[in-house]
Amino acid sequence: MPxxxxxxxxxxxxxxxxxxxxxxxxxxxxxxxxxxxxxxxVCPGERLSIRTVxxxxxxxxxxxxxxxxxxxxxxxxEVLPNRTVRVPILTRRRFQELRTIRLMLEGHATAxxxxxVTPPALDEIRALHAAFTAEHAHAEPDAGxxxxxxxxxxxxxxxxxxxxxxxxxxxxxxxxxxPVLNFDLRSKSRRLSDxxxxxxxxxxxxxxxxxxxxxxxxxxxxxxxxxxxxxLACDALLDE
Amino acid sequence: MPxxxxxxxxxxxxxxxxxxxxxxxxxxxxxxxxxxxxxxxVCPGERLSIRTVxxxxxxxxxxxxxxxxxxxxxxxxEVLPNRTVRVPILTRRRFQELRTIRLMLEGHATAxxxxxVTPPALDEIRALHAAFTAEHAHAEPDAGxxxxxxxxxxxxxxxxxxxxxxxxxxxxxxxxxxPVLNFDLRSKSRRLSDxxxxxxxxxxxxxxxxxxxxxxxxxxxxxxxxxxxxxLACDALLDE
DNA sequence: TCCCTGCAACTGTGATCACATATCGCAGCG
DNA sequence: CGCTGCGATATGTGATCACAGTTGCAGGGA
Numbered sequence: 001m002p003x004x005x006x007x008x009x010x011x012x013x014x015x016x017x018x019x020x021x022x023x024x025x026x027x028x029x030x031x032x033x034x035x036x037x038x039x040x041x042v043c044p045g046e047r048l049s050i051r052t053v054x055x056x057x058x059x060x061x062x063x064x065x066x067x068x069x070x071x072x073x074x075x076x077x078e079v080l081p082n083r084t085v086r087v088p089i090l091t092r093r094r095f096q097e098l099r100t101i102r103l104m105l106e107g108h109a110t111a112x113x114x115x116x117v118t119p120p121a122l123d124e125i126r127a128l129h130a131a132f133t134a135e136h137a138h139a140e141p142d143a144g145x146x147x148x149x150x151x152x153x154x155x156x157x158x159x160x161x162x163x164x165x166x167x168x169x170x171x172x173x174x175x176x177x178x179p180v181l182n183f184d185l186r187s188k189s190r191r192l193s194d195x196x197x198x199x200x201x202x203x204x205x206x207x208x209x210x211x212x213x214x215x216x217x218x219x220x221x222x223x224x225x226x227x228x229x230x231x232l233a234c235d236a237l238l239d240e
Numbered sequence: 241m242p243x244x245x246x247x248x249x250x251x252x253x254x255x256x257x258x259x260x261x262x263x264x265x266x267x268x269x270x271x272x273x274x275x276x277x278x279x280x281x282v283c284p285g286e287r288l289s290i291r292t293v294x295x296x297x298x299x300x301x302x303x304x305x306x307x308x309x310x311x312x313x314x315x316x317x318e319v320l321p322n323r324t325v326r327v328p329i330l331t332r333r334r335f336q337e338l339r340t341i342r343l344m345l346e347g348h349a350t351a352x353x354x355x356x357v358t359p360p361a362l363d364e365i366r367a368l369h370a371a372f373t374a375e376h377a378h379a380e381p382d383a384g385x386x387x388x389x390x391x392x393x394x395x396x397x398x399x400x401x402x403x404x405x406x407x408x409x410x411x412x413x414x415x416x417x418x419p420v421l422n423f424d425l426r427s428k429s430r431r432l433s434d435x436x437x438x439x440x441x442x443x444x445x446x447x448x449x450x451x452x453x454x455x456x457x458x459x460x461x462x463x464x465x466x467x468x469x470x471x472l473a474c475d476a477l478l479d480e
Numbered sequence: 481t482c483c484c485t486g487c488a489a490c491t492g493t494g495a496t497c498a499c500a501t502a503t504c505g506c507a508g509c510g
Numbered sequence: 511c512g513c514t515g516c517g518a519t520a521t522g523t524g525a526t527c528a529c530a531g532t533t534g535c536a537g538g539g540a
Contacts, residue, residue, distance in 0.1 A: 024323075024493065026309075049521065060495045065522085069266075069306050070313035075408065082502065083264075083522055097405045104344055165337045165416070168315065169409060176405070264523065289491065300525045305492085322532065323492055 025059055030067035032057075037076050037087070038174055039147055040181030044089045044236070048077065076175040087179050091240040092232065095180070099228045102173055103221055105166060106154070110204065110220045111213035112161040121160045122208060128153040129205050133198060147181060153201065157208065183236035196226055265299055270307035272297075277316050277327070278414055279387055280421030284329045284476070288317065316415040327419050331478040335420070339468045342413055343461055345406060346398065350444065350460045351453035353400040361400045362448060368393040369445050373438060387421060393441060397448065423476035436466055 033053075036042055054064045068085055071077040078088040090098075117125075132149045135141050151174070158167050200223035207216025231237070273293075276282055294304045308325055311317040318328040330338075357365075372389045375381050391414070398407050440463035447456025471477070 026493075051521070061522090062494050062496095065306070066309050066493090069309045073310035073313040075405075079522095084502085085522090094405055097403050100348075100403075101345075101406055101409065104348060105341075108344060163337050163340075165315075165334055166341055169341065169412070172409070266523075291491075301492090302524050302526095306523090319492095324532085325492090 025063040026066040029053075029057060029059070029063045030070055033067055033071060034076065034175065037071070038151070038171075038178040039144065040178050041144075042087050042179055044087050044179045044183075046087045048085050048087070071175075074172050074175060076172075076178075088176070089238050090176070090180055091238040093240055095177070095228070095231065095237050098173055098177055099224060102170070102177075102224055105170055105173070106158065106224065107217045107220055109158040109161040109163060109166055109170065110207075111217045112163065113157050114208050114211050114213035114216045116162055117157075117160040117208050117211075121156070125153065125156050125160075125205060125208065128156060129201055132201060136198060150197075157204065160208075180231055180236050183231070183234055197223060200226070265303040266306040269293075269297060269299070269303045270310055273307055273311060274316065274415065277311070278391070278411075278418040279384065280418050281384075282327050282419055284327050284419045284423075286327045288325050288327070311415075314412050314415060316412075316418075328416070329478050330416070330420055331480045332472065333480055335417070335468070335471065335477055338413055338417055339464060342410070342417075342464055345410055345413070346394070346464065347457045347460055349398040349401040349403060349406055349410065350447075351457045352403065353397050354448050354451050354453035354456045356402055357397075357400040357448050357451075361396070365393065365396050365400075365445060365448065368396055369441055372441060376438060390437075397444065400448075420471055420476050423471070423474055437463060440466070 048068065050061050050064050050068065053068075054061045057064070068077060072079050072085060075088065077085050079085045128149060132146070132153055135146055135149060155167070155170075158170055161167075200219045203219030203222070204216050207213070207219055288308065290301050290304050290308065293308075294301045297304070308317060312319050312325060315328065317325050319325045368389060372386070372393055375386050375389060395407070395410075398410055401407075440459045443459025443462070444456050447453070447459055
């Protein structure tokens, strides 16, 4: 029998074996849908049918059922009284509530990150900021890429706070807000606030480098607040 | 055909029809497990087998699979690399992190509640505090009931803040902390901190009545902090 | 006494099926 | 022209089955 089962034989050949798809299909569907939602690539109100998604992914209904159940538990999807499931439509009130929570939680994560961030982490954050800036410099910036880099920039900072439970909650918040980014994504006028986004990001970076938690937090607050104002002005939200 | 399907016929008889079990078995299993966990009636590290739970509940595996998937998404349960699922075992570090987050979130909810609480809500909160006090007066207080009343007291306050998204997050936090209440529950020495718990609850109530958000928040902070210290002293937690 | 081996029971995963219900479209009547 | 009623389609839910992987334990060898 090959060495895997035995205790101490370490052949160099083993390391090159690679891992055999240790991921369940449920997990994969879940992750894919999650990324889709967080990247703002699904429309608020859009309906998901288990069979349709399963067909599109070439699997049976089971993994999709599972993934949707998990996303619904995180409020990333919504099950209507009809028991059909759709991408939630945020009310203005709820959006503002989420923004308030984000200011607290992401503000705290940023402040803590300013204390704990390591030089290599700072380098990564700098690189992401540079990439964000570069993408803005393009004549025709790719909105999808912009959103992705922005997300990486924020979460790389939160990760530096070394508070995994906090980060999971923050991810949940982005997951709920994700779909409205869709509208933002399609509106080309977003450039208006983009310049200020760059400035706030720079402020966060400066705060981290100076280990000034309050400054970094203040810059983040500006970022979140102005971005939120932009969405609110778009009225992609339910009035309620 | 009875009136239900038609538009405008409002017979008094209809109202008495009652609703026919409009709840899925998945939903029921989910809710039951959730309550069990939040009430601290499952042990950290305890393993759950889908078939076993299904057998105990007299259903097939399906609803249990569904419920467990949802709870796992909320970190209320944990899927091991083996793909078996168990009640998570908190590390000290994670427990302290959760406490920090609770101080922020529940503190904010309490402060906002102080501004928005209505007289009838205040009455309910007073009643719950009275019940909590009364249960303490018993010679042999029922720990389970104590935990339940405490939870109702806190969440009735948070509900008064009228921030549903915030409340869902807080529920998620209680869900993660629930299992360690189990140890607390079994240790009879808990009386030590109970007196102080009563005092802090009184302080929260006073703050709400005076519409003094800062005072209510400070009292809540004392409650959470001292309760957390008690758990940490029990070392029911993983050292990491 | 300890460690290894091999078999049996058990577990989660994915697929498929049956069923009750909801939704949509169309015909028929007012 | 608009509303009502009915049939066809599609949807979520729950049950059952097959399978692969893991775990646990007993037996045999050193």
